[in-house]
Amino acid sequence: MATDNTVTLIGNLTRDPELRYTTGGRGVASFGLAVNRRWQQNGEWQEAVSFFNIVAWAELGENAAASLTKGSRCMVTGRLEQRSYDNKEGQKVNITEVIADDLGPSLRWAQAQVERISRDGGPGGGGGGGGSASSAPDPVYGDEEPF
Template sequence: MLNHITVMGRLTRDPELRRTQSGTPVASFSIACDRDYKDKATGERPTDFLDIVAWRTTGEFVSKYFSQGRMAVVSGRLQMRDWTDKEGNKRRSAEIVADSVYFGDSKAKEGQEPPASTGGPVEAAGGDPFGGLPGGFAPNFGEPADDGTLPF
């Protein structure tokens, strides 16, 4: 069976990092995801607010490098959780358990340094997308030059 979800949205608040009794880190946050269509009455896109839970190193990464307003791409699984409220009523909520979280925007907030290796599309400090590699190195994304050695 397959339970996989990938969503992209902006954090609605700073991630909250806690630790279980055994010391395992867990971060919780929520993102706002716009829908693909506009509402006919208002002309605006409806927004869904999704709760995210990130465990261990993923949770630590999120709490260190993400903050409110930052665009995030979250990939993981959807999980339903049953719980009882203060009045004794049974409740059910859906949350995404994140396997990976990537940057969805290209700029770090002012005064925030991006990590050395992010796993996501983030520019290095100073706006150089190649991290100031020596010799002005930039990967060649074009067609390779024909040197006559290819068999086709």
């Protein structure tokens, strides 16, 4: 039986994306997302907020760090991933994160200007990692232009 682990969230960034690089040069951005939920109960509005840690790798993370700021309304599609580590006190800590597959600004109450970047890391950034990334076709779109 196949299982699907996909989540889509729409919320506001709780902090600017923090962009770091692995020792291999791969970018990774992390930020927080607050998702508000409102409902009416007995004629009164109720509200709850859920907080999620978002992780975006490679070009997606680099673009997120260059485009999004604290307070930005953002849509995130990705998967839930759980991991654990030992903290400074030696206690095991379990966390659940959303590993982003795609991100985008919400256009419900704002406007955005899309700037296409070069896939070879030329003007406008993008390539991330050097090498001949532009010589191999994209695994999803092949040689087709995304837009």
